[in-house]
Amino acid sequence: MKRYMLFTLLLSLTAVLWGCGGDGKDEPQPTIAITVSQESIAVPAAGGTYDINVTTTGKEWGAYTEQDFIKYDAKNTTSKSGVVTITVAANPLTEARTGSVTIMSGAARKSIAINQQAAEASPYYAPDGYSLVWHDEFDEGTELNPNDWRHEVQNSGWVNHELQNYVNHKTPNGKLVTEVRDGKLRITALKENGKVYSGRVYAKDKQGWKYGYIEASIKLPKGKGTWPAFWMMPVNFRSWPADGEIDIMEEVGYHPDFVSSSLHATAHVHSNGTQVTHEMYCKGAEGEFHTYAIEWTAQNITTYVDGKVQLSYDNRGLGRDDWPYDDPFYIIFNLAWGGDWGGAQGVDENALPVTMEVDYVRVFQKK
Numbered sequence: 001m002k003r004y005m006l007f008t009l010l011l012s013l014t015a016v017l018w019g020c021g022g023d024g025k026d027e028p029q030p031t032i033a034i035t036v037s038q039e040s041i042a043v044p045a046a047g048g049t050y051d052i053n054v055t056t057t058g059k060e061w062g063a064y065t066e067q068d069f070i071k072y073d074a075k076n077t078t079s080k081s082g083v084v085t086i087t088v089a090a091n092p093l094t095e096a097r098t099g100s101v102t103i104m105s106g107a108a109r110k111s112i113a114i115n116q117q118a119a120e121a122s123p124y125y126a127p128d129g130y131s132l133v134w135h136d137e138f139d140e141g142t143e144l145n146p147n148d149w150r151h152e153v154q155n156s157g158w159v160n161h162e163l164q165n166y167v168n169h170k171t172p173n174g175k176l177v178t179e180v181r182d183g184k185l186r187i188t189a190l191k192e193n194g195k196v197y198s199g200r201v202y203a204k205d206k207q208g209w210k211y212g213y214i215e216a217s218i219k220l221p222k223g224k225g226t227w228p229a230f231w232m233m234p235v236n237f238r239s240w241p242a243d244g245e246i247d248i249m250e251e252v253g254y255h256p257d258f259v260s261s262s263l264h265a266t267a268h269v270h271s272n273g274t275q276v277t278h279e280m281y282c283k284g285a286e287g288e289f290h291t292y293a294i295e296w297t298a299q300n301i302t303t304y305v306d307g308k309v310q311l312s313y314d315n316r317g318l319g320r321d322d323w324p325y326d327d328p329f330y331i332i333f334n335l336a337w338g339g340d341w342g343g344a345q346g347v348d349e350n351a352l353p354v355t356m357e358v359d360y361v362r363v364f365q366k367k
Helices: 002-019
Strands: 034-036 040-043 048-056 062-064 070-075 081-088 097-105 108-116 130-136 149-151 164-166 178-181 184-192 195-198 200-203 212-219 226-234 245-250 258-264 276-281 289-296 300-305 308-314 329-337 354-366
Touching (some): 034 097, 040 048, 040 081, 048 097, 062 070, 070 097, 081 108, 130 212, 184 329, 212 226, 212 245, 226 354, 245 289, 258 300, 258 308, 276 308, 329 354
Parallel strands (some): 164 195
Antiparallel strands (some): 097 108, 130 354, 178 184, 184 195, 212 289, 245 258, 300 308
16 A cells, blocks of 8 residues: 555656656746836925836736825736826925835836935924824825724723714714814714714724824814713723723713813722812813813823813822823724713703814824
């Protein structure tokens, strides 16, 4: 049996070699050459669009990039020549940035380098020593950029006994709960077939930011039962409240125009009344845009309402139970309906639908 199996194996191998030419040698593959009309592009801070001619000795070609601020449109990719149109967005940063578009044909690759100038100065306010590292002005498209944002999807009762169902962008019948319109992010709570739907969105929840000055301009909704929030949670979350929570702004509709900031940790948490919190009156918070911000360092967290200090808390050197705020946190916007706080005095479903609007969100860090 062993001799038969060995003979069969040798016979199969001989057949394979014969099929490859009989002498066991692979035919050499021709080398593919790619040429481009421009191997590097110098881009001003304002951005720009560039047409690059592509030629290949292969049968077809394609392109790709790994940078979000670079877009491309490849034409005639099934022929030996074509054009790739590269569009580079305006650079909001006060530092130059680089990227590339790679042309591929078979196993061959050719890189087109992108070198973009820095903005002369940030057009946005930030404390001295900070520069802009990420922002969303909500000026493009009609939906949130999936490279920056993720929707939470959960049924009612998921947290805090809240009544809304969080959905991805739309209700089951197609009504929008999140949309980008007129330069604003709009999060709407609405009722459909006896259920309330709303939105909860996360910015860069896989990477977050560690320390910085973070600001958003927000218009709060009106109505008994609303509970809008602008807050942060740790990227590497394991347990609450041990890993911390940073609430930059919260408000409930039954207490209109009174906005709050809170910090939660093992040593200070709302469940036993020890949370670090502060509330202040902000005239017109419901129905008008106001700025809410946090300056967060290794030594202190301070939140602001229209530039006025809301809450300030120092790192007292008592360890992680008191200061779990030395890890990356990500940004959250959500509009809850009812719940332990939002529904503490009941809800008025006649107020629905209600909308929270965000004009911009910006993240600055030390240079």
